[in-house]
Amino acid sequence: MTTTTGELLPIATGRVTARAVLRQVLAHPRQWIPALLLSLASSAGTVALPILLGALVDQVPIVARTGDTGPLAALIVALVLVMLAGVVLTAAAGRALQRLAAQVGADLRERVVERALRLDTRVLERAGHGDIASRVTDDVELFMEAIPVLSGVTASLITVVVAAIGFVSLDWRLALAFAAVLPVHVIGLRWYLPKAGPRYAAERRLAAERSRVLLSSLRGRPTVQAYQMAELQSGRLRSASASALEATVGLVRLVARFGLCLNGAEAVGLSAVLATGFLLVNADLVSVGAVTAAALLFHRLFGPLGWLLMSVDDVQRAGAALSRMVGVAGIPDPEPAPLPAPRGPVTVRAEGVDHAYVEGRLVLDRVDLELPAAGSVALVGASGAGKTTLAGIIGGAITPTQGRVVLSDGERELILSADTVVDEDELRDWVGIVAQETYVFTGTLREELTLARPGITDDEIWMILERVVADGWVRALPDGLDTPVGPNTAVLSAAHVQQLALARLLARNPPLVVLDEATAEAGSAGARQLEAAGRALIKDRTALVVAHRLTQARECDKIVVLDDGKIVEAGSHEELVAAGGRYAALWASWSAH
Numbered sequence: 001m002t003t004t005t006g007e008l009l010p011i012a013t014g015r016v017t018a019r020a021v022l023r024q025v026l027a028h029p030r031q032w033i034p035a036l037l038l039s040l041a042s043s044a045g046t047v048a049l050p051i052l053l054g055a056l057v058d059q060v061p062i063v064a065r066t067g068d069t070g071p072l073a074a075l076i077v078a079l080v081l082v083m084l085a086g087v088v089l090t091a092a093a094g095r096a097l098q099r100l101a102a103q104v105g106a107d108l109r110e111r112v113v114e115r116a117l118r119l120d121t122r123v124l125e126r127a128g129h130g131d132i133a134s135r136v137t138d139d140v141e142l143f144m145e146a147i148p149v150l151s152g153v154t155a156s157l158i159t160v161v162v163a164a165i166g167f168v169s170l171d172w173r174l175a176l177a178f179a180a181v182l183p184v185h186v187i188g189l190r191w192y193l194p195k196a197g198p199r200y201a202a203e204r205r206l207a208a209e210r211s212r213v214l215l216s217s218l219r220g221r222p223t224v225q226a227y228q229m230a231e232l233q234s235g236r237l238r239s240a241s242a243s244a245l246e247a248t249v250g251l252v253r254l255v256a257r258f259g260l261c262l263n264g265a266e267a268v269g270l271s272a273v274l275a276t277g278f279l280l281v282n283a284d285l286v287s288v289g290a291v292t293a294a295a296l297l298f299h300r301l302f303g304p305l306g307w308l309l310m311s312v313d314d315v316q317r318a319g320a321a322l323s324r325m326v327g328v329a330g331i332p333d334p335e336p337a338p339l340p341a342p343r344g345p346v347t348v349r350a351e352g353v354d355h356a357y358v359e360g361r362l363v364l365d366r367v368d369l370e371l372p373a374a375g376s377v378a379l380v381g382a383s384g385a386g387k388t389t390l391a392g393i394i395g396g397a398i399t400p401t402q403g404r405v406v407l408s409d410g411e412r413e414l415i416l417s418a419d420t421v422v423d424e425d426e427l428r429d430w431v432g433i434v435a436q437e438t439y440v441f442t443g444t445l446r447e448e449l450t451l452a453r454p455g456i457t458d459d460e461i462w463m464i465l466e467r468v469v470a471d472g473w474v475r476a477l478p479d480g481l482d483t484p485v486g487p488n489t490a491v492l493s494a495a496h497v498q499q500l501a502l503a504r505l506l507a508r509n510p511p512l513v514v515l516d517e518a519t520a521e522a523g524s525a526g527a528r529q530l531e532a533a534g535r536a537l538i539k540d541r542t543a544l545v546v547a548h549r550l551t552q553a554r555e556c557d558k559i560v561v562l563d564d565g566k567i568v569e570a571g572s573h574e575e576l577v578a579a580g581g582r583y584a585a586l587w588a589s590w591s592a593h
């Protein structure tokens with residue numbers, strides 16, 4: 001759910017924002033699992049140290065009584081080891097958390113920018129460019145800047161939770177005494193937060209004003225001198241500086257007072273722990289060591305607790321920026337307008353297909369494959385496995401050395417084999433291929449598509465461009481559909497050329513499509529746009545997709561794994577992942593990226 005406020009672009013609710021962040025975090029198991037384990041281990045070290053010191057305290061009278069120093073020595077060794085491990089683990093956990101946070105931030109930024117670029121121009125017009133611009137610049141920047149703070153907050157939270165468990169393990173009454181600190185924190189925060197936000201904002205505003213006055217005086221020096229305004233400008237600068245300074249000092253004072261409040265809370269908490277400890281020891285309910293451990297543990301928590309409280313403001317601001325970012329990323333894609341359906345669905349049967357480019361060197365070996373009507377099949381396999389060759393044969397671009405491919409629409413059949421000759425125009429009615437090597441003709445963008453379907457209207461062209469997610473950049477071209485494209489015009493990137501190839505195919509509307517495009521980097525915005533365009537193309541058609549990125553394969557009804565010219569596995573994504581074979585291994589290493 002997203003809510004629409006005074007602005008027209010939506011802002012995600014807290015829950016949606018949290019879910020979006022969690023999804024991004026969980027998408028990187030290689031980063032979040034070590035980050036969590038290292039943070040837990042480092043927090044355990046933080047908690048173990050005071051507990052060991054407490055045990056040491058309890059051990060001293062025993063040594064005095066028995067003279068056996070063995071356990072004492074063991075405790076000291078354990079203490080040193082925990083201390084050393086703590087240093088290493090804390091550094092490693094900090095780094096792992098920072099890396100995770102930076103990754104999640106980068107992913108979110110990419111999603112927001114990508115979605116913003118694809119936003120319907122009408123939505124943009126209504127919302128105003130200022131709103132979207134501030135979301136993809138200021139909000140993204142604010143959030144990225146807050147990343148070190150956010151990873152520190154996460155580490156502190158984990159430490160506080162582990163420490164609370166440590167407290168309970170010492171004695172529940174000591175844990176209750178520790179909790180005495182919380183009401184003081186709550187009061188302090190309720191006093192500080194409403195003041196801090198506006199003060200920070202005022203300080204930034206006044207500092208910006210000071211820079212503006214200074215820069216305008218410097219830039220307009222000749223005018224200032226000509227009109228003998230130096231005195232006046234100096235006065236303005238002095239007053240702007242004084243206001244900025246006053247705001248900064250006020251802010252520092254406020255933070256210092258809040259710091260004092262935190263110290264007061266710590267004093268209250270520590271006194272409560274010590275007083276409760278005194279009573280418990282007196283009543284022989286806990287040992288002196290346990291109380292010592294509790295007091296030291298509390299002391300160790302000063303840092304993380306203080307960090308948490310001082311960062312509430314930053315977290316709030318980062319959270320606000322984040323919900324504005326997630327709000328944009330979550331804008332649903334508009335339902336594409338309907339295009340005429342392709343001619344009746346086509347089934348494909350490849351029977352005993354062999355192929356050799358060089359005599360005696362088979363690159364496809366007795367391949368049998370069926371493509372159901374309006375179903376999609378992905379070809380997956382290592383480089384050189386024969387995917388492009390098989391796709392070319394099914395698309396009619398390569399004649400198989402042996403065997404045949406039968407295309408059937410229920411009434412007629414088209415047979416592709418070494419013994420049959422197929423009319424090019426008839427083949428184009430049945431099947432369209434987007435190959436790895438794509439091209440644009442020399443002419444305008446409009447001509448690109450009228451060549452594919454003579455008589456196509458501009459409305460239909462825009463509809464097709466929207467389907468292949470190319471409408472945004474085409475609208476941005478100075479001459480729109482009249483922009484000349486072609487080998488020598490260099491206005492199009494490789495991904496744009498691919499989109500146009502997909503658009504041409506949509507315009508031709510063949511019932512069978514073969515996609516073998518490999519331009520886009522996996523995970524890039526370009527890849528996602530091309531995948532969306534590919535999805536639009538294979539919808540309601542029989543499709544063979546050479547999956548250069550496994551995300552393409554996952555979306556197909558069936559996946560066929562080729563190895564050295566032979567089909568070695570076939571099934572749906574879920575079936576093949578569950579089978580734990582070749583595809584499952586490919587998928588595991590792909591999703592670990």
Ligand SMILES: Nc1ncnc2c1ncn2[C@@H]1O[C@H](COP(=O)(O)OP(=O)(O)OP(=O)(O)O)[C@@H](O)[C@H]1O
Nearest residue numbers: 357358363381382383384385386387388389390546
């Ligand atoms: N025109 C050609 N002439 C000779 N050999 C070729 C030709 N095209 C491909 N081959 C060879 O045929 C084998 C299969 O190639 P193919 O391109 O079909 O594999 P692929 O699985 O699509 O690989 P990739 O993922 O790298 O595109 C490879 O050993 C390749 O070197």
